[in-house]
Amino acid sequence: MGEGAKAAPQTTSIPLTQQPPVAALHQDAGLNQSIVTTSIDALIGWGRKNSLWPFTFGTACCAIEFMALAASKYDLARFGAEFMRFSPRQSDLLIVAGTITYKQAPILRRIWEQMMEPRWVISVGACASTGGFYDCYCTLPGIDEIVPVDVYIAGCPPRPEAYIEALLQLQDKIQDSSYMKDRAAANHQRIQVG
Amino acid sequence: MKVLTPQGEKIDLLTVNIGPSHPATHGALRAFVALDGETIAGTVTEIGYLHRGFEKMVEQGTWQQVLPYTDRLNYCSAILNNIGFCHTIERMFEVDIPERAKVLRVLLSELSRIIDHVVCVAAAAADLGALTNYFYLFNPREKVYGIWEKLSGARLTNTFTRIGGLYRDTYDGFESEVASVLVEVEKGLDDAFRLLQHNRIFIERTRGCCPISAEDAVSWGWTGPCLRATGVDRDLRKDEPYLDYETYDFQTVVGSTGDTFDRVMVRMYEIKESISICRQALTRLRPGPINTTDPRLILPGHGKAYHDMEALINHFKVVFEGVCVPAGEFYGSIEAANGELGFFVVSDGSGKPWKIKVRPPCFTQFAAYADLVEGSMVADAIACLSSINIIAGELDR
Amino acid sequence: MSQTATTDLGRELVPANAQSRKAFQDQAFQILSSRFEGILDPADRWGLTVILPGPKLHEAVRFLRDDSEFQMDLLLDVTAIDYLEYPGHEEARYAVVYNLRSQRNAARRLRLKVRVEEESPSVPSIHDLFKIANWQERETWDQYGIVFAGHPDLRRLLNHIEFQGHPLRKDYPARKRQWLSTNDPLVDPMVARLKANGFSVLEAPTANAPSVEETDLLGKVSREQRNNVEKQS
Numbered sequence: 001m002g003e004g005a006k007a008a009p010q011t012t013s014i015p016l017t018q019q020p021p022v023a024a025l026h027q028d029a030g031l032n033q034s035i036v037t038t039s040i041d042a043l044i045g046w047g048r049k050n051s052l053w054p055f056t057f058g059t060a061c062c063a064i065e066f067m068a069l070a071a072s073k074y075d076l077a078r079f080g081a082e083f084m085r086f087s088p089r090q091s092d093l094l095i096v097a098g099t100i101t102y103k104q105a106p107i108l109r110r111i112w113e114q115m116m117e118p119r120w121v122i123s124v125g126a127c128a129s130t131g132g133f134y135d136c137y138c139t140l141p142g143i144d145e146i147v148p149v150d151v152y153i154a155g156c157p158p159r160p161e162a163y164i165e166a167l168l169q170l171q172d173k174i175q176d177s178s179y180m181k182d183r184a185a186a187n188h189q190r191i192q193v194g
Numbered sequence: 195m196k197v198l199t200p201q202g203e204k205i206d207l208l209t210v211n212i213g214p215s216h217p218a219t220h221g222a223l224r225a226f227v228a229l230d231g232e233t234i235a236g237t238v239t240e241i242g243y244l245h246r247g248f249e250k251m252v253e254q255g256t257w258q259q260v261l262p263y264t265d266r267l268n269y270c271s272a273i274l275n276n277i278g279f280c281h282t283i284e285r286m287f288e289v290d291i292p293e294r295a296k297v298l299r300v301l302l303s304e305l306s307r308i309i310d311h312v313v314c315v316a317a318a319a320a321d322l323g324a325l326t327n328y329f330y331l332f333n334p335r336e337k338v339y340g341i342w343e344k345l346s347g348a349r350l351t352n353t354f355t356r357i358g359g360l361y362r363d364t365y366d367g368f369e370s371e372v373a374s375v376l377v378e379v380e381k382g383l384d385d386a387f388r389l390l391q392h393n394r395i396f397i398e399r400t401r402g403c404c405p406i407s408a409e410d411a412v413s414w415g416w417t418g419p420c421l422r423a424t425g426v427d428r429d430l431r432k433d434e435p436y437l438d439y440e441t442y443d444f445q446t447v448v449g450s451t452g453d454t455f456d457r458v459m460v461r462m463y464e465i466k467e468s469i470s471i472c473r474q475a476l477t478r479l480r481p482g483p484i485n486t487t488d489p490r491l492i493l494p495g496h497g498k499a500y501h502d503m504e505a506l507i508n509h510f511k512v513v514f515e516g517v518c519v520p521a522g523e524f525y526g527s528i529e530a531a532n533g534e535l536g537f538f539v540v541s542d543g544s545g546k547p548w549k550i551k552v553r554p555p556c557f558t559q560f561a562a563y564a565d566l567v568e569g570s571m572v573a574d575a576i577a578c579l580s581s582i583n584i585i586a587g588e589l590d591r
Numbered sequence: 592m593s594q595t596a597t598t599d600l601g602r603e604l605v606p607a608n609a610q611s612r613k614a615f616q617d618q619a620f621q622i623l624s625s626r627f628e629g630i631l632d633p634a635d636r637w638g639l640t641v642i643l644p645g646p647k648l649h650e651a652v653r654f655l656r657d658d659s660e661f662q663m664d665l666l667l668d669v670t671a672i673d674y675l676e677y678p679g680h681e682e683a684r685y686a687v688v689y690n691l692r693s694q695r696n697a698a699r700r701l702r703l704k705v706r707v708e709e710e711s712p713s714v715p716s717i718h719d720l721f722k723i724a725n726w727q728e729r730e731t732w733d734q735y736g737i738v739f740a741g742h743p744d745l746r747r748l749l750n751h752i753e754f755q756g757h758p759l760r761k762d763y764p765a766r767k768r769q770w771l772s773t774n775d776p777l778v779d780p781m782v783a784r785l786k787a788n789g790f791s792v793l794e795a796p797t798a799n800a801p802s803v804e805e806t807d808l809l810g811k812v813s814r815e816q817r818n819n820v821e822k823q824s
Contacts, residue, residue: 057215059222059244060587061269061350064313068339068349071332086217102771103751104222104243107214127246133262136247136765137758138750157269157350195781195796200789209781209796226777228785236785238777242749249734250758250765286637412664412694415723426694433697434607523634523672525690525702536667538690540634542678549759553668553690561726568788590749 044179048092048118049171050080055091055115057108060098062125062157074160079167088114093170094147097157099127100140112147118182120174122166123149126156195228197235207235214243218321218576221586223560225567225575232571237564241590248591252550256516257283258357260547265351267552267588270313271306271531273342275588276355281436282526282537283357286519287491294482295359296437301372301475302354303437303528304468308379309335310531310583311419311461311468318458318580319390322399330385334378341371357517358492359485369476376469383465390458400455404566404578411452414565415558418533420582423460424452430529442471454574457581491517516545525553532556532583554588611698612638619661619701627651632704640688640702648689648705649715655691655701656720663691663699666717669727671707671735675761684709687737689717707737716742734759744780751775 058066069076070084085091088111100108112121123143126132129152131141143149150173151166158166195207213224222243228236248267252260264279265272277299284291291299312331319327339349344365346352354361390396406414408424421428429446431439447463449456485492489508498505521543527536533555540549559582566582567575605611616639623629627647632640643651655663667690674680685707693699705714716739718725728739729748736757739745747754751771756763782792 060246061266063221064269065350067313068332068336071336072329073333073336098222099244099246101243101245102769103245103774104214106771106773107243111215134246134251136250137763137767137769138245138247141768159349195785195792196794197785197790197792204793207785207790226781228781235790236781236788238780238784240775240777242747242751245749247758247765250763254765410722413722415666415721417665428694432606440606520636521634522636523632523640523688523702524637525667525700527667534667536690538668538670538688540672544678548677549672551668551670557726558723561723564784565722 041178041180042175045175045177049174051083052081052093052120052167052170052174053083053085053091054081054093054095055085055088055111056095056097057111058095058097059100059104060127062097062128065157065160066095066097066124066163069160069163074164076164076167079164079171081167088112089116091115092119094119094121095124096121096128096143096147097124099132099134100143101138102140103138105140105146108143109146118177120150120170121147122151122153122170124153124163124166125158126154129154132156199230205230212572212575214240218579220317220580220584221589223579223584223586223589225563225579227567227572227575229572232573234567234570234572234575237568237575239560239564241560241586243590244586245590249549249551252547254546256545257519257547258516260550261353261355261357262351265353267554267591268310268530268532268535268556268585269350269587270585271310272350272352273302273354274306274310274528274530275535276353277303277437278526278528278530278535279537280355280357281528282524282539283517283519284486284491285526286522286524286539286541287358287488289358289486289488289491291359291486292483294363294480295484295486297475297478297480298360298364298484299355300437300439300442301472301479304471304475305338305341305372305375307468307531308465308472309338311465312379312382314580314583315386315458315461315465318454318577318583319386319396321576321580322396324389324393324396327386327389330382330389334375334382337375337378341368341375344368344371356485356492358488359483363484369479372472372476376472379465380469383462387462390462397455399573399577400458400581401453402451403454403574404570405451405453406562406566407452410562410565414562416533416562417558418529418531418555419447419460419464420457420559421533422447423449423456425450430527430534436528442474444468444471454577454581461583518543518545519547527553530555532559532585532588535588552588552591554591556582556584556589560584560589605697607697611696612700615696615698616701619655619699622654623651626654629703632702635702638700638702640704642686642704642706645705645707645714648703649717649720651703652689652691652717652720661693661699662695663693663701665692665694666690666721666723666727667692669724669731671731671737671759673735673759673761682706685712685735685737687714687731711738712736713738713740715740718742733757736760744783746780 056066123129128143131139151170153162153166155162195209197207198204207228207230209228211226213219214222224240226238227234248263252263264275267275312335316328316331342352343349346354408426411421411424425448427446427448444467447460449460493512494505494508499509519541521541523540525536525538527534535555536553538551542548566578623641627643629641629643632642655661670688672686674684683706687705689703691701716728728742731737732745733747733750752775753771754769782795785792
């Protein structure tokens with residue numbers, strides 16, 4: 001797992017990424033290994049990161065490499081993200097693969113808005129991340145002008161291994177995010193508003 | 195949308211957007227359809243969602259810097275675009291490239307054509323639910339990418355040719371790897387043939403689906419496999435041979451009805467012909483130079499540039515000014531995987547292109563799409579779209 | 592289209608060579624110069640380009656397409672050239688270029704060119720002769736702002752509906768970006784299309800695309816501000 005994403009939440013003493021998601025089998029209690037304890041954050045993060053449903057917003061060359069990723073040799077299914085959904089309502093990971101033009105930008109924004117929370121975005125390749133070498137009147141200089149991006153992948157187009165690396169990094173990020181904190185913040189906001 | 199049908203019946207049409215982000219559109223296309231039940235009453239297509247300003251960008255750099263942009267026109271067969279562009283410029287210079295470069299270009303062209311057709315056939319079948327072909331055909335395609343990687347360092351966007359020759363020579367063991375890849379492609383293709391050719395579901399989904407007559411196809415400006423599927427026996431490799439294609443023994447594949455089935459089958463049989471051309475090219479591959487010696491195009495090489503004043507100046511000028519293409523206007527084309535890929539070049543004699551207009555083959559095919567699908571079912575429109583093989587990169591440029 | 596059977600297009604074709612090309616070019620130029628006031632374009636040193644006066648274009652293309660000697664039945668491409676500050680250029684600023692080829696004879700390729708003045712850039716449309724010309728002319732209008740008189744549906748093709756100006760003109764800065772707030776609902780073209788297919792539209796929907804505010808991208812900077820910022824290289 002990546003070194004970068006190990007900020008320990010306050011609820012546990014060891015970083016969650018090093019902790020087995022389902023921790024401490026209670027053999028002593030005579031419960032015959034039928035009860036495990038863990039934190040709700042670790043459990044939800046573990047569940048979320050291994051069942052990503054990607055929506056591929058493939059427009060150009062990078063999408064062709066995505067096809068290679070889905071085929072036998074690289075096999076995205078090994079990472080729990082093989083279930084491609086082409087409806088934003090059913091997916092939680094937006095993979096933007098390819099150049100986004102100004103004509104395309106409102107559509108990308110709408111698709112991101114239609115996705116359910118929690119949602120993540122991977123920006124694939126030079127064009128989606130920065131506009132690439134298409135620095136001209138019609139191309140968006142990076143999709144982070146219109147949607148927030150979690151992981152960027154370099155390359156034009158990136159190799160399939162780079163997609164896998166990005167997915168692993170995103171999984172670390174998801175594991176480290178705290179569902180409880182998010183919920184508390186949302187509750188707090190609701191009380192303030194109410 | 196409330197309408198009166200031509201028969202005078204009052205009905206309500208449902209309007210649906212297919213695309214620009216839709217699993218069946220293979221990229222950023224949009225077809226806005228008005229549906230009477232499942233039947234398409236009217237279609238309006240819109241393109242430009244991947245218009246990334248190829249023609250404006252190439253005017254900003256030198257002639258050599260155009261090459262990476264050509265890669266990203268038809269990214270399924272990038273080397274074919276490289277060859278098309280370099281071939282056009284070489285014809286403007288009226289220079290000839292060495293024999294080895296020609297044979298290698300033919301070999302790489304046909305390998306590119308194979309993987310381009312493979313993507314089209316696999317995607318067409320996958321759109322109809324036949325996903326197995328995708329795996330059978332993509333495995334040999336990965337092997338071809340392995341060869342591309344060893345040759346140029348990139349899997350997809352290779353930029354392998356140069357104006358006046360090639361980026362570099364092949365590596366040790368190239369020939370045997372190509373030969374073994376060809377065997378694998380053949381096997382994958384045979385598997386796909388067995389799955390599709392006599393498959394009743396596939397035939398019933400594609401036979402008679404969105405046909406086009408030869409006359410209409412010509413008026414729409416169609417070229418390449420889609421035109422040949424209508425029975426028109428035209429192939430630039432035969433009609434206006436370049437790279438010594440006239441010396442290779444191959445057939446053009448011609449369909450009869452111009453329906454979706456024919457379009458897919460023409461591509462599959464063309465893979466067979468391309469394999470045969472590749473094998474012939476392999477037997478012709480002899481050691482030799484891969485670049486022309488014309489000093490207007492090619493750097494003199496380190497040995498000379500260090501010791502020879504003229505060579506140093508030549509090196510300096512080619513690097514700083516770029517290749518100076520003779521002033522004038524020229525249209526050059528090759529038979530790319532989708533049809534006639536043309537470059538209309540305007541040069542003012544300087545190191546920067548004045549204008550390069552690409553004549554993309556699938557532009558014409560998508561222009562006809564609305565006419566093709568009207569009157570058929572939505573499901574047929576999907577099958578039709580994958581069979582005409584729209585590559586958004588070259589469609590919108 | 593000329594009324595020829597499919598078998599005619601399917602027959603074996605003689606590959607083009609230098610001789611047959613030369614013979615065709617001589618013959619074509621002779622006819623085009625005597626009947627349509629065409630002159631030779633010196634810019635094309637490799638093939639044949641004939642400059643035609645605008646009003647003769649439609650007639651000349653129809654002749655080339657239908658004449659049994661020529662049968663130039665494939666319109667490969669329509670595009671324009673902007674000669675602004677082209678070294679040594681003294682003619683009109685624009686030229687519209689038509690690339691033609693014959694599917695029946697491989698040696699037959701030629702290019703027609705019409706010079707277009709900057710003040711009123713207009714040429715007659717040939718959409719009725721070739722189906723593909725419709726889109727090619729739309730693209731040329733979109734990119735160069737050249738009006739094709741008589742074109743039924745001269746809309747932008749590659750750039751979006753809110754785009755101002757014509758990007759491939761030499762005086763359009765390459766990095767002048769233009770944001771789009773919402774996509775084209777395409778209702779009007781659909782109504783026209785349905786009418787052409789024999790339907791009579793009783794009640795067309797109003798465009799149900801989201802409003803500008805709804806899709807304002809990130810909303811922090813106004814569109815005008817964004818458009819005015821020209822990204823520095």
